[in-house]
Amino acid sequence: MSLPTAFLAAVERLIPRERRFDDPLSTLAFGTDASFYRLIPKLVVRVEAEDEVVQLLKLADAERVPVTFRAAGTSLSGQAISDSLLIVLGDHWNGREIRADGAQIRLQPGVIGAQANAVLAPFQRKIGPDPASINACKIGGIVANNASGMCCGTAHNSYHTLAGIRLVLADGSVLDTEDSASIAAFQASHGQLLEQLAELGRQTRANSELAAKIRHKYRLKNTTGLSLNALVDFFQPLDILSHLMVGSEGTLGFISAITYDTVPDHPHKASALLVFPDVDNCCRAVTVLKSQPVSAVELLDRRSLRSVENKAGMPEWVKALSSGACALLIESRAASQSLLHEQLEQIMHSIASFPLEKRVDFSEDPATYNQLWKIRKDTFPAVGAVRQTGTTVIIEDVTFPIEQLSEGVNRLLALFDQHGYDEAIIFGHALEGNLHFVFTQAFETPEQIARYSAFMDAVAQLVAVEFGGSLKAEHGTGRNMAPFVELEWGADAYKLMWQIKRLLDPHGILNPDVVLSEDPQIHLKHLKPLPAANEIIDKCIECGFCEPVCPSKGLTLSPRQRIVIWRDIQAKKRAGIDTTALQRDYQYQGLDTCAATGLCAQRCPVGINTGDLVRQLRADTAHHTGTANWLAEHFAASLKGARFSLMTVNGLHKLLGSALLEKTSTGLRRLSGNRLPQWTAAMPQAVQPIRFSPPTADQRPRVVYLAACVSRAMGPALSDREQMPLLDKTRALLEKAGFQVVFPENQDNLCCGQPFASKGYAEQANSKRQELIDALLKASRGGLDPVYCDTSPCTLRLLQDGLDERLKLHDPVKFIREHLLERLEFTPQDKPVAVHVTCSTQHLGEAQGLLDIVQRCAKQVVVPEGIHCCGFAGDKGFTTPELNAHSLRGLHSAVQNCEEGISTSRTCEIGLSHHAGIDYHGLVYLVDRVTRPRI
Numbered sequence: 001m002s003l004p005t006a007f008l009a010a011v012e013r014l015i016p017r018e019r020r021f022d023d024p025l026s027t028l029a030f031g032t033d034a035s036f037y038r039l040i041p042k043l044v045v046r047v048e049a050e051d052e053v054v055q056l057l058k059l060a061d062a063e064r065v066p067v068t069f070r071a072a073g074t075s076l077s078g079q080a081i082s083d084s085l086l087i088v089l090g091d092h093w094n095g096r097e098i099r100a101d102g103a104q105i106r107l108q109p110g111v112i113g114a115q116a117n118a119v120l121a122p123f124q125r126k127i128g129p130d131p132a133s134i135n136a137c138k139i140g141g142i143v144a145n146n147a148s149g150m151c152c153g154t155a156h157n158s159y160h161t162l163a164g165i166r167l168v169l170a171d172g173s174v175l176d177t178e179d180s181a182s183i184a185a186f187q188a189s190h191g192q193l194l195e196q197l198a199e200l201g202r203q204t205r206a207n208s209e210l211a212a213k214i215r216h217k218y219r220l221k222n223t224t225g226l227s228l229n230a231l232v233d234f235f236q237p238l239d240i241l242s243h244l245m246v247g248s249e250g251t252l253g254f255i256s257a258i259t260y261d262t263v264p265d266h267p268h269k270a271s272a273l274l275v276f277p278d279v280d281n282c283c284r285a286v287t288v289l290k291s292q293p294v295s296a297v298e299l300l301d302r303r304s305l306r307s308v309e310n311k312a313g314m315p316e317w318v319k320a321l322s323s324g325a326c327a328l329l330i331e332s333r334a335a336s337q338s339l340l341h342e343q344l345e346q347i348m349h350s351i352a353s354f355p356l357e358k359r360v361d362f363s364e365d366p367a368t369y370n371q372l373w374k375i376r377k378d379t380f381p382a383v384g385a386v387r388q389t390g391t392t393v394i395i396e397d398v399t400f401p402i403e404q405l406s407e408g409v410n411r412l413l414a415l416f417d418q419h420g421y422d423e424a425i426i427f428g429h430a431l432e433g434n435l436h437f438v439f440t441q442a443f444e445t446p447e448q449i450a451r452y453s454a455f456m457d458a459v460a461q462l463v464a465v466e467f468g469g470s471l472k473a474e475h476g477t478g479r480n481m482a483p484f485v486e487l488e489w490g491a492d493a494y495k496l497m498w499q500i501k502r503l504l505d506p507h508g509i510l511n512p513d514v515v516l517s518e519d520p521q522i523h524l525k526h527l528k529p530l531p532a533a534n535e536i537i538d539k540c541i542e543c544g545f546c547e548p549v550c551p552s553k554g555l556t557l558s559p560r561q562r563i564v565i566w567r568d569i570q571a572k573k574r575a576g577i578d579t580t581a582l583q584r585d586y587q588y589q590g591l592d593t594c595a596a597t598g599l600c601a602q603r604c605p606v607g608i609n610t611g612d613l614v615r616q617l618r619a620d621t622a623h624h625t626g627t628a629n630w631l632a633e634h635f636a637a638s639l640k641g642a643r644f645s646l647m648t649v650n651g652l653h654k655l656l657g658s659a660l661l662e663k664t665s666t667g668l669r670r671l672s673g674n675r676l677p678q679w680t681a682a683m684p685q686a687v688q689p690i691r692f693s694p695p696t697a698d699q700r701p702r703v704v705y706l707a708a709c710v711s712r713a714m715g716p717a718l719s720d721r722e723q724m725p726l727l728d729k730t731r732a733l734l735e736k737a738g739f740q741v742v743f744p745e746n747q748d749n750l751c752c753g754q755p756f757a758s759k760g761y762a763e764q765a766n767s768k769r770q771e772l773i774d775a776l777l778k779a780s781r782g783g784l785d786p787v788y789c790d791t792s793p794c795t796l797r798l799l800q801d802g803l804d805e806r807l808k809l810h811d812p813v814k815f816i817r818e819h820l821l822e823r824l825e826f827t828p829q830d831k832p833v834a835v836h837v838t839c840s841t842q843h844l845g846e847a848q849g850l851l852d853i854v855q856r857c858a859k860q861v862v863v864p865e866g867i868h869c870c871g872f873a874g875d876k877g878f879t880t881p882e883l884n885a886h887s888l889r890g891l892h893s894a895v896q897n898c899e900e901g902i903s904t905s906r907t908c909e910i911g912l913s914h915h916a917g918i919d920y921h922g923l924v925y926l927v928d929r930v931t932r933p934r935i
Helices: 005-014 024-027 050-063 115-123 141-146 178-187 191-206 207-215 229-233 236-244 280-289 300-306 314-319 336-348 366-377 379-388 402-419 446-464 482-489 489-504 559-574 578-593 599-603 610-620 623-635 635-656 656-671 711-712 726-736 755-760 763-778 791-797 812-820 837-841 849-857 881-887 904-918 925-928
Strands: 043-047 065-071 085-089 096-099 103-107 162-168 174-176 253-263 269-277 296-301 325-335 358-363 392-399 425-429 434-441 682-688 702-706 713-715 739-742 787-789 824-826 834-835 898-904 918-921 932-933
Touching: 005 043, 005 050, 005 849, 024 559, 024 578, 043 050, 043 325, 050 065, 050 085, 050 141, 050 253, 065 269, 065 489, 085 402, 103 755, 115 141, 141 253, 141 791, 162 236, 178 191, 191 207, 191 229, 191 236, 191 489, 207 229, 207 489, 229 236, 236 489, 269 280, 269 336, 269 366, 269 837, 280 296, 280 325, 280 336, 280 402, 280 918, 296 300, 296 366, 296 402, 300 379, 300 425, 300 755, 325 336, 325 366, 336 358, 366 379, 379 392, 379 425, 379 434, 402 425, 402 434, 402 446, 425 837, 434 446, 446 482, 482 489, 482 763, 559 578, 559 713, 578 610, 578 726, 599 610, 599 837, 610 755, 623 635, 623 755, 623 763, 635 656, 635 682, 635 711, 702 726, 702 763, 711 713, 711 726, 711 904, 713 904, 713 918, 726 739, 726 918, 726 925, 726 932, 787 812, 791 837, 812 849, 834 849, 837 849, 849 925, 898 904, 898 925, 918 925, 925 932
Parallel strands: 043 085, 065 085, 702 739, 702 787, 834 898, 898 918
Antiparallel strands: 096 103, 103 253, 162 174, 162 253, 269 325, 269 358, 296 325, 296 425, 392 434, 425 434, 682 713, 824 932
16 A cells, blocks of 8 residues: 555655655665564655654654654664655754763764764763664664663663753644753643653552552563553653653654763773583572673573684683583672772672683673673674574574573473574573573475464563563564563553553654554564575675665665665566566665775674675676786786876866866766766876885895885875875885885886676686785795884785785785884874874784884874774775765864864875865875984
8 A cells, every 4th residue: 555645745745855755665674673573664755854754753643654763773672664655764863962071971873882882982881771782773762662781781771861852742732841941842742641641650650559569560671562651650651752762663653853861981990700500590690680780791501602612712611511511700899999800809708609611701801701702792692693594593582580591491401402593592690680582484385484473472471471471571572572561561551552652642653563563473574584695695684784884874775775675686587586676776775886895894783794795796797807807917018008098187186276177077987977987186196116226235124015006006186285195105204114025026017906806707706815925925035024004904815714824915004013012212293183084004914013103103082983894895986986975974073173084095085185275195194293212
C-alpha cells in the first residue's frame, strides 16, 4: 500500500530532493538495522532540523502515516526499521554543550556516544551509559533504548542521569524542559495531557501491588516495555513525561536534545580475570563483589571462553580449562593510584575463600588489561565468524535476580541443549544479573522458525515467569520482545502501557509494533534473509559498527549497505529475477564511490573489509588488461606523461588564473560525462626526476629512500608557501639527522602496485610489488639498511600479504619515531597545526605515533572530529571529487584557526588543502622546520 498522494506532495515541498529516497536501491539499503528483521520503507527522509521533524509529524499525524526514527541503526531488536516513512538523522544533529566544568552536557541526538565522552575527557567525566556499540551508536538511540553497558549498571543509565530533555510529540508539538517559555507554552496547549499523565501517576502509586511490582522490576536492569517507573518515581507531569521518553524506542515521540548529569571517569584502573571451577562458585562470588568497589564484573561461561581460546594473544591455559569452568573479568577504577591499590586488596580479600581454577591477577598495565577485555569483547564476533552461511547471529539480553544468577545460568544452558543450540554462549554484566546469550539461527524454513519460536517461548517462561526477571535488560524491547511484554509485566501494567501509548500517540503513527504490539506473532515476521553472496562478506551481521568511519556514508552507501545490496542482488539472480537496474545503480552507489580504504574492517566485529569485495567486483569488470600491462612495463614513461600533464595544466593555471581554470575544468568535466578529472587550486606542480647520486664510502648510517610515484611526479601546488618538493625536503631532513640517503636503481620504473590493485588489476599490481621488493633488497644490501618510504599508503601496500623478512621498511612516522627523535632537537612552534591521520597510518598502527611527533613539533594540535578518511582514495579525488568533498565537508570549520595541516600521503594532502582552505604538507616539513641536529 503506497503513501497518501497528499502526504507525498507536502513532503516534496518540505524536503529537498537530495534528502528524499524512494528508489529500490536506497529503500532496500535503509531497510536494515542491526537486528534480524527487515522492513522496506516506502520513503526515507534525511532531516537536518527540528522544524522538519515537526512538520513531518504534523503531516504524518494528519494523514495517518506510520513513522519510524533512526539515529545510527545499531538497534538489535528491530526498533529502527519501517515499511512506511523512515526518518533518519542528517549531519546537523551533532551539537553539544558542556556545562559546569563537565558536570552536565547537553547533546543533540546525532552525537555518537564516544564523541560525547571525548569532549568530556579533559574534565575526567563521561556520560553514564556505556553500551558496547558506543563507538557507533548515537545519543538518540542511547536515550530511546535506555542503553546501559558494562559499567553503567542501573544507577547511571539515561533514565537516572537525565537532567533535561527536548522532545517532539506525535502531533508536532515541542517541549523543552529546560526552557521556561517552552514549558509555559506546552502547559497552555497540552494542559489536559499533562493532567492525564498526573492522574495515571496517582492511580499507579495508589495501586500498591502494581507500584511495588514496578519498583521491584526496576531494581533490575530492565528495558522491557515502557518506563513505568516514571509514574512512581515522579509526581510532576513534566518529569513523568520526560522519563517516559527514555526507553520509549521512538513510540512516544522524537528526542531532539538531552542534557545528562555526567559521572566521574576515573583515570586509574586495573583488571583481573578469575576462573572458577563451576558456575555456582562463580555466581556466588558475584553476590559478594556486588558490595565491593568494582566498576565492572563480566561473566564468561566455558562456551564463551572456548569460542575465543584460539585467538591470537590468548593465554594457552584457556584451552585446558575444565568443561564447567566459569570466569569473571573484574575491573576497578579510582581517582588515585593509592586508592586503587586499597580497592584491589579489599576486592581480593572479599573473595579469598572461593576456589579458583586459574587467575590473572589485577594489572594496571594497559597491554594486560586491554588483552583481558579483548577476551570479553571477542566473544560475540567469535560466534558470528564461525556461523554457517545463511544463518544470523542473535544476541539476547535477560536479567535474573542476582541471588538466583547461578540457577539462571544453568537453566539457560539446559535450554540450549534442549533446543539444539550447541554453539550458544553466555556472557554478561554479572553485577546486575544481566546475561547476554548468543546463538545462530536460520529462518529459511517453517521448521527453523518453529524451533526459534519454541525456544523463545521457553526463555520467556523461564526468565519472566519463573524467575521474575527481565526479558530485555538493555537492548530494548523492539518487535523482538513485544509479544512477551504482557507475560512479563502482567495485565494491569500492560494495560497501563497502552494507556500511555494512546495518550501520547492517539493515532498510533509512531513506530507501530515496536514495544507494544497486538500481533502475538510479530517477532516471527519480517525476518531478515542473510543469503550467501561472497565469502568476503558472508560473515557480516549487519551491525553497522563500520559506518562512522566510512567516507561515502550519507553520499551513497555505507559498508553495511553495500553488503545488504550485494546480498540482495545475488539472491535475486539465483531466483531468476532481473537485476540489471539494481546493478546499474550499484555501480556508482556501491563501487565507484567506495574509497576501499578498509577502515571498516577495523570497526567490524568479524573483521570484514568491504573494500576487498569492491576491489574484487572491480576486477570482474577490469577489461583493459592490455593497457594495464603496457603501463606496468613502461611505468617510467607513464610517470613522464603525468609530469608533462601537470606542467601543462600548471602553465594554464599561470595564464588563466585559478578561478577561470577551475570554472573551465568544471565545464569540461561535465561535457565529458564526468570522465575528465576535476582541477582545483590545490593541484600539484610537476616534480623533476630525482637527481640520483651513488652511495659514498663514509661513516654515516645509510637509509634507502623509496620515493613513492606520487612524490616523484607531484610537487607542491603553485599557491603553496612550501615550494620545495617532498623528496628534496625528505632527503634534507634525513641528511640533517646524519644519514646517507641512497636511492634504488631505476627508481622511476618502480611502483608498489597500488594504482593497479585499486582498479582491479591484481596480476599487474603483484608484479610491480615484487619488482619493487627486489630493487629494495638490492639497494639495502640485502636488508642491512633500513628503508624509508615517504608515503604511508605505499608502505601499507608493501607490508600487506607479507614482506620479505630481510627488509626493514618504515613509513615516515615509524622512521622518525625510531631513528630521528634521538638525533634531532625539537623546539615546538606556537602556531596550531591540524593533523590528518591517513587510513594507511591507522592500519599501520602509527596513529598515536603521528600525534606524538606532531605534539613535539607544535604546542597546539588539532585533530578534526569525525574525519576518519579523506575520501581522496588515490585518484578518486580527481575522478569522483564528490566523495572527497563529502568526506571533508566539516573540515574547513574544524581547522579555521590553523595555518597548516600535516599528513603522510601526497594525494590526501591535495584534497585536504582544497577543502580546508589551508596548505597540508607531509610530516617531514614540520619536523624539519622545528628541529636541529643534536650536538
